[in-house]
Amino acid sequence: MHQILSVNNLSKQYGKIHALNNVSFNVPQGCVYGILGPNGSGKTTTLGIILDILKANTGNFLWFENNPQNYKTKIGSLLETPNFYHYLSAVNNLKITQAISGRGNENDIDEVLETVNLSQRKNSKFSTYSLGMKQRLAIAAALLGNPDVLVLDEPTNGLDPVGIAEIRELIKKLAQQGKTIIMASHLLDEVEKVCTHVAILKKGNLLVNGNVNEVLANEDIVEVSATNKKTLIQILNTMSGFTKLIEEQHTIQLFYPQGTAQLDAINKYCFNNGVTLNLLTQKKKSLETKFFELTNN
Amino acid sequence: MLQLIKIEWLKIKRYPAFWWMFSIVALTYPGVNLIIGTIYNHTLVRTADKKEALSQIAKMLFGNPFEFPEAWHTTAYFSSFFISIPAILVIMLISNEYTYKTHRQNIIDGWSRQQFITAKMMDIVIISLITTIIYTFVSVSLGVYFDDGHLARWAEQLQYIPLFFIQSFAQLSIAFLLGYLIKKAFIALGVFLFYSLIVENILVSYLKWKLQTHAYKFLPFEMSDELIPVPAFAGGFGKDMRDAYEAAITAIPIQLVCTLIFTGLIWLLCYKLQEKKDL
Numbered sequence: 001m002h003q004i005l006s007v008n009n010l011s012k013q014y015g016k017i018h019a020l021n022n023v024s025f026n027v028p029q030g031c032v033y034g035i036l037g038p039n040g041s042g043k044t045t046t047l048g049i050i051l052d053i054l055k056a057n058t059g060n061f062l063w064f065e066n067n068p069q070n071y072k073t074k075i076g077s078l079l080e081t082p083n084f085y086h087y088l089s090a091v092n093n094l095k096i097t098q099a100i101s102g103r104g105n106e107n108d109i110d111e112v113l114e115t116v117n118l119s120q121r122k123n124s125k126f127s128t129y130s131l132g133m134k135q136r137l138a139i140a141a142a143l144l145g146n147p148d149v150l151v152l153d154e155p156t157n158g159l160d161p162v163g164i165a166e167i168r169e170l171i172k173k174l175a176q177q178g179k180t181i182i183m184a185s186h187l188l189d190e191v192e193k194v195c196t197h198v199a200i201l202k203k204g205n206l207l208v209n210g211n212v213n214e215v216l217a218n219e220d221i222v223e224v225s226a227t228n229k230k231t232l233i234q235i236l237n238t239m240s241g242f243t244k245l246i247e248e249q250h251t252i253q254l255f256y257p258q259g260t261a262q263l264d265a266i267n268k269y270c271f272n273n274g275v276t277l278n279l280l281t282q283k284k285k286s287l288e289t290k291f292f293e294l295t296n297n
Numbered sequence: 298m299l300q301l302i303k304i305e306w307l308k309i310k311r312y313p314a315f316w317w318m319f320s321i322v323a324l325t326y327p328g329v330n331l332i333i334g335t336i337y338n339h340t341l342v343r344t345a346d347k348k349e350a351l352s353q354i355a356k357m358l359f360g361n362p363f364e365f366p367e368a369w370h371t372t373a374y375f376s377s378f379f380i381s382i383p384a385i386l387v388i389m390l391i392s393n394e395y396t397y398k399t400h401r402q403n404i405i406d407g408w409s410r411q412q413f414i415t416a417k418m419m420d421i422v423i424i425s426l427i428t429t430i431i432y433t434f435v436s437v438s439l440g441v442y443f444d445d446g447h448l449a450r451w452a453e454q455l456q457y458i459p460l461f462f463i464q465s466f467a468q469l470s471i472a473f474l475l476g477y478l479i480k481k482a483f484i485a486l487g488v489f490l491f492y493s494l495i496v497e498n499i500l501v502s503y504l505k506w507k508l509q510t511h512a513y514k515f516l517p518f519e520m521s522d523e524l525i526p527v528p529a530f531a532g533g534f535g536k537d538m539r540d541a542y543e544a545a546i547t548a549i550p551i552q553l554v555c556t557l558i559f560t561g562l563i564w565l566l567c568y569k570l571q572e573k574k575d576l
Binding site for chain 2: 048051052053054055070072073077079081083084085086087088092095096097099100101102141
């Protein structure tokens with residue numbers, strides 16, 4: 001599979017502050033790549049560098065390994081804030097985006113404005129827009145001309161819950177169409193719902209990166225429950241194989257080394273010992289848990 | 298290049314300040330020249346009644362400064378006082394890009410860093426062309442309006458048209474550099490006006506009268522101001538003044554070379570900075 005983007009040993013300093021420290025990762029074609037991190041971890045700096053508006057102190061990056069010429073015109077991007085001419089309408093702003101990027105044509109402008117539900121206000125000046133509308137326009141600009149790659153920095157910033165759900169659906173739809181999406185966010189829930197790959201940054205250091213399932217699933221978690229919880233715990237404690245047992249409010253979580261949990265064996269053991277389970281399920285560790293685990297130490 | 302101009306035009310054509318600048322220049326250039334021309338002619342006519350001899354001398358020496366071919370020079374000189382009007386626009390155009398962060402967005406969307414500067418340079422070329430066209434129109438109109446039988450000599454001093462253009466471009470380039478470096482419109486404008494109207498005039502006087510050197514001719518604004526020297530009639534009488542005028546006219550080619558080099562350096566600096574800095 002082609003790499004859409006390879007980032008090699010990027011470092012960036014602002015005075016004494018190390019915003020990025022030797023960050024390297026690859027973005028394969030067709031993935032939804034989430035860049036995560038707390039505020040100030042270097043997400044926007046990373047995106048700024050790969051979009052040519054910030055200069056890295058060391059390291060390099062390569063877009064479209066086979067065909068890197070004019071890479072910017074093949075990427076729809078939304079970086080940090082919606083940047084438009086305040087005195088121009090949505091349509092006239094997108095005409096400039098269209099002319100500079102060469103993506104799409106005049107008809108596409110109406111189409112993308114329709115996609116983000118701005119058609120009714122398309123001739124209003126940008127300065128009259130609410131924060132959410134500005135964000136929608138920025139997403140429209142990124143979508144213009146249906147680019148193969150999208151770089152989205154906090155795409156749901158400023159949107160209402162309906163807007164957030166719409167954008168999430170849109171991202172899923174685009175991913176299904178085979179687009180490559182690179183997305184920075186601190187909303188873990190958002191990333192967990194749409195991303196196939198993640199990179200987690202903390203203070204400019206890349207802590208972990210790769211496939212979501214690989215990053216999150218280094219432990220198997222089995223959730224069980226039964227009508228009589230006390231008996232269940234007694235029975236489970238006589239069973240071997242798991243590393244940790246945690247009692248939750250209604251359920252019990254069993255932790256196993258990766259790939260060793262066998263649900264049927266657990267079920268059989270409990271049943272043979274006179275407890276009927278009413279819940280038995282294997283869970284992925286939530287991104288939030290993983291994130292706190294990684295960024296807290 | 299044409300594509301860059303088209304995109305800049307999309308930005309400018311709906312920008313109210315652009316049309317304000319255009320209107321103010323279109324009123325100021327003819328207005329100021331007409332007022333000065335009328336006053337001059339009135340004074341001449343009135344003194345002609347009382348002191349026939351003096352006015353005859355004046356006329357013999359200078360002709361009517363608003364008649365052809367002197368009209369090209371005279372109107373260029375008075376119009377050039379108002380460079381701060383288009384300079385406001387130039388500073389607004391670059392500081393807007395910073396305010397709206399479109400200086401980043403344009404690059405993200407596909408321009409190279411250099412293309413951004415080239416596009417801005419094209420803005421200034423266009424604005425200089427507009428002021429030059431208005432100036433040309435005013436010269437022609439006043440040359441015809443104040444004509445006293447010299448219409449046939451209209452083509453004699455046409456060099457003031459390109460000189461006016463180069464002067465405008467050079468001085469607006471300084472305005473751009475200030476806007477580009479300072480980023481904030483009001484501060485950049487303040488620096489531009491304070492320096493061009495006050496500081497440099499003090500420096501010129503100091504160098505010229507106190508130190509008696511010609512170094513003042515190489516100050517950023519004075520360098521291109523010298524492309525259009527003070528017209529003969531405004532310089533005063535006397536042999537010294539005549540000599541100074543002749544010297545200033547002869548020095549135009551040197552001033553032109555200096556101006557072109559200085560302006561070239563300004564743009565080179567902008568390109569180099571744009572290449573290196575974080576946007």
